[in-house]
Amino acid sequence: MEQPVLLEMRHIDKVFPGVRALSNVDFTLRAGEIHSLMGENGAGKSTLVKVLTGVYQRDGGTISLLGKRISPKTPKEAQEAGISTVYQEVNLCKNLTVAENIFIGREPRKHGFIDWATINKRAAELLDSLGVHIDVTKTLDHYSVAVQQMIAIARAIDIEAKILILDEPTSSLDEQETQQLFRIIRMLQKQGLGIIFISHFLEQIYELCDHITVLRNGELVGAYEVEKLPRLELIAKMVGKDLNAVKHMDDFAEKSVPQEEVFLEADHIGEVGQLADVALKLHKGEVVGFAGLLGSGRTETAEILFGAHQPTKGQLKVKGKPVQFGSPMGAMRERIAFCPEDRKTAGIIxxxxxxxxxxxxxxxxxxxxxxxxxxxxxxxxxxxxxxxxxxxxxxxxxxxxxxxxxxxxxxxxxxxxxxPELLILDEPTRGIDVGTKTEIQKMAIELAKKQGMAVVFISSEMDEMTRTCSKLMVMRDRRKVAELTGDEVNSENVMRAIAGGASS
Amino acid sequence: MRGVKKLANDMIASPYFSFGVTVLLFAVLYGTGVAMYKGFLRPQVFFNLFIDNAALIIVTVGITFTLIIVGIDLSVGAVLALSCMVLAWLLANTAVPVWAAVAVVLLMGIVIGAAQGYIITKFDLQPFIITLAGMFFCRGMTAVISRDTIQITNETFTAIASYRIPIGDLGFVSVGAVLALIVLAIAAVVLGFTKFGRAVFAIGGSESSAALMGLPVFRTKVIVYTISGFCSALGGVAYALIMLTGYNLHGLGMEMDAIASSVIGGTLLTGGVAFIPGALFGVLIQGVILTFISFQGTLSAWWTKIVVGALLCVFIVMQALITEQKARLSKKSSMGEPPEKAKPGLAG
Incomplete structure (x- = not known):
């Protein structure tokens, strides 16, 4: 039986100075549905959510909730209409008690004054119903992020929400906590809430959601039922490549041929909460690409290789000798160089x-x-x-x-x-013109060829990676899932690896 | 052992821990005074703490509101001086009755506070700079009204100033002291039991969260600075009741005394944490030290500043340690079990 439509967003436009963030996007959410918004960075997911929650004002289009037109101008108005959001960064006040965080702004009162007894009692009941048994009179900073997340959800659903938006709710949770969260989400689903779930963990999307809407470059790609959308196809839609077209675009200039000598070896390194497991060898004269969707652990790996973070497991070896960098300076002494992702803040002065x-x-x-x-x-x-x-x-x-x-x-x-003997380039071509992009790609290959440098090349653009790199490490959910070399380096293989073995 | 450690953790994590330390410190100081000087035991010595510090208590309450929202109000001392001056001038040069003069002064405090709050919030400016400007402005205006001391000779006002409210047979307090206690009580209720008060704390915890939770951030912030302005003016009236003069240099540096009192009373400069009774004890501790010095007779009054300086240091470091300890505790919390069982690692 088809559930009634809760939310209809039609022809949504949003323009920021110089950028068209959303253009003619449609989105439909039914009651009792867990619906994922998918798209690479900059695809417009968060802009769409912010338009819905009244953080941004749309420039065109209509939003109707249960058939009634709405135009939330502030988060408060959206909340009052029944749209609640739990953000990735828990948006609660750490200095207030758990109970107060749930009820602030709509405190029950007695004789004009806040009725703390009722607040504490109701908060405890509410959290109990979610399977969270904690002391609600302690301040929020007593509890871990996972618990805070549950409290945020408790607040969101207690505001008589019809729609619950969860923006990357699992990014700082461990496996067990994630499962508990899912249990609660499914419970809410049964109660008829419409849930929008945003995550970059494909596994979780496929485990939890029943619908997926894919956005790319601010435009709607399509809305699909999860069962009818194999992972590989989802990835293809996200990165905007037709599977068949993909096969013929990977011939480019000659790539660099790796030398025998291994410059740096990562022996199953990982960092708690950041990176699960990466084993990798970087040869001299080799351009290695780190592929994967945003949040897959690409940048985290690079930062460990440069000593900006320390691995909590595994061992790094430079030319066969175990090393501990301790800081970027330590990595520099081993002749490793790192061009960070955001040149405005982390690069130029x-x-x-x-x-x-x-x-x-x-x-x-x-x-x-x-x-x-x-x-x-x-x-x-x-x-x-x-x-x-x-x-x-x-x-x-x-x-x-x-x-x-x-x-x-x-x-x-x-x-x-x-x-340097190892040069790490993290998104070196983001936001620069096509001509210079090609120059930088060529330069990476030249450095490897002529100077025997090992180069790590990280980019969100798959063409660029397959064109430039002689080896690709593919990452998903913070671990390495495949290593492609030689002829295997093409977009289709990368997408397959990102999608996981589950689909063809 | 297990129980003791848990108790210690709970104590440190309690929002009243800092307050407890302050009260304990006050008791120790007072106890030492009683042990050393016979006169200290007289109840009137205790009442005098309230009488002498009425103005500081009121001003501290106001500044505490601004500290909760991670703001500050440097203009309190200057607004207090201006209030004294305007009051004295009105009573000396016009025929307005006392109540009207006081009303004018309080209204002026409200307007100054609201203006500062509006500018700070509207243009998202540093409260430090805006209230510094306010401080210069008010101090300047005070001197413009008169560079000399204006005596208050109004009979009604002097009668109020010298009126003694008996407390049984123990002694008496002044009108100013009662005023201070009323302000304390109202502030405690407002902060603890009204939507506005809780919004103030929420903004102190995280302004962006408060906005996302749908709280009226703008209005609340402006009102907070208005309250501070009002308290400064009311503090000015209380100050005039003691000094019976308007003078350009009244309340010089009082903003710093008020901040110090508030912090010693448990207010976090990182915002979101304050306890009004704590602020009272912050003031009383300064008062006790001064009383000490007057009993001792040879020490300079500046020793108060030295001791307060040292105390401030100690309290700030203590707050930092508490924050650190709390962060450690929160990492170990989990949602599955009740908190008692959820922290097995702590009790080992």
Whole structure:
């Protein structure tokens, strides 16, 4: 029997300055349905949710709840209409008690004053019904994130919610906690709530949800029943490739051929809560790609390789010798360089010149008080400006005045100046023009070929990865699930690996 | 052993732990005073703490509201001085009755507080800077009204100032002290038992969460600064009852005394945690130290500042340790079992 439609969003448009975040998106949610919103980063999932919850105002389209038009302008209005949200970052107040967090803003009162006894009693009953047995009179900061999440859900459903939105609720929970959460979600489903579940864990989506709506680049790809959408097809829809078209696009310039010598080996490394298990060998002269959806553990792996995080299990070996970096400085001493993902915040120092930005890492490596003569600085800066074809008016131009692509090159130059043997590039081509993208891809291959450097290349764009890398490590749910080399490196195989063995 | 450790953990985690320490410290200081000086035992010594510090208590209550929402109000001392001055000027130069003069002063405090709160909230500015501006403005205005001391000679006002409210046979308190106690009681009820008060705490815990939970953040923040402005003006009236003058340098640095009292009383500068009776004891501790010094007779009054400075340090470090301990405890909590059983690792 078809359940009644709870929520209908039709032709939703949302424009931010310069970006069309949502364009003509439809979304339908029925009562008693657990519906997942899927899409890569920037696909518009969270924008759609924020339009629904009144955090953003839509620029076009209609929203109807139980057949009635609504236009929530604030989260409060959305709540009053029956739309509750539990965010990834628990949005409660840690200094208040558990009971108060559930009831604040709508406290029962007696003689005009807040009736604490009733609040505590009702909160305890509510949490008991969810299978959470805790002391509700203690402040929230007594409890772990998992418990806080349950409390957030308790609050959300007690506001007579018709729709419950769960935004990445499991990202900081362990397996057992996740299962308890699922149990509660299913219970709420039976009570007829419409549930929107957002997660980057494919396994969980397939375990829990019955419908999936896929978004890509702010547009609707389609809405599907879970049983009728094999994982492989879902991935293809998310990354926007037709499976058949995929097979013919992977021929590009010659790739670098790996040398025999292993530069770095990761022997089943992992970090509690961040990374489950990765075993990996990086050969010299090899361009290795880390593939996987956002949140699959790509960046976490790279950060461990660069010593920004310490593995809590497993062992890193450089040239066969066990190492412990302790900090990025330790990794730098082993000649490892890392260009971070977000160059604006973690990379460039805007008010310094291109020259100063380039010599920065070298300076750090040599010690802050070791003076590098100006003439030497000029020489190094010029060498790399030339080598990487960085377009500058002169080497003392402020780096913030360069285009994104040239900033990225300057950061790569910074790390090349330290003469690394392993260069890690995390999303080096994000937000830069196509021409420069190709240049950076070629540069990665050249560095591996000519200088025998090991290069790790991380990108969300699959074409770029299959074109550039001679080896691909595919990750899913924080662990390595496949390693592709040689001819196996193509988009179809990657998607298959991300989707898991369960489908064909 | 198990029980003791759990008890210790529960105690540290209790929101009243800091308050308990403050009260204990007050008792120890007072006890030492009683042991050392015969006069200390007289009840009037205790009542005098309230009489002498009425203004500071009222101002501390106001500033505590702003500290809860991770704000601050540096203008309290200056608003207090301005209030004294306006009151004195009105009583000296016009024929307005006392109640009207007081009403004018209180209204002025409300307007100053509301204006500061509105600017801070509307433009999302640093409360530190805006209230610093307010402080300069009010202090300047005070000097503009008069650079000399204005004596209050109004008969009604002086009568109120010298009125003694007997407490049985034990002694007496002043009108100002009663005023301070009333303010304390109202503040405690407002913060503990009204929607507004709980919204104040929620904003202190996390402003963005409070907004997402649908609480009226803007309105609440403006009202908080308005309350602080009102309390400063009322503190000014209480101060005038003691000093019977309007003077440009009244209440100089009082904002710092108020912050210190509030913090010693258990207010967290990271926001969201405060206990009004604690703020009272924060003031009383400063008062006891001063009383000590006056009994001792040779020490300079500046020793109060030295002791308060040391205490502040101790309390801030203690708060940091508590926060750390709580974070450790929360990691071990789980939802499956009641909390007693859920922390087996702690009791080992």
């Amino acid at each position: 805007g008010d310094l010149s291109v020259r100063e930005n380039i010599i920065l890492a070298m300076q750090a490596k040599d010690g802050m008080f070791h003076h590098i003569p100006y003439s030497k600085q000029v020489e190094i800066a010029d060498k790399y400006i030339d080598l990487l074809k960085i377009k500058v008016s002169d080497r003392d131009q402020l780096i913030k005045n360069l285009s994104g692509g040239n900033q990225q090159k300057a950061i790569i130059a910074r790390w090349l100046a330290t003469k």
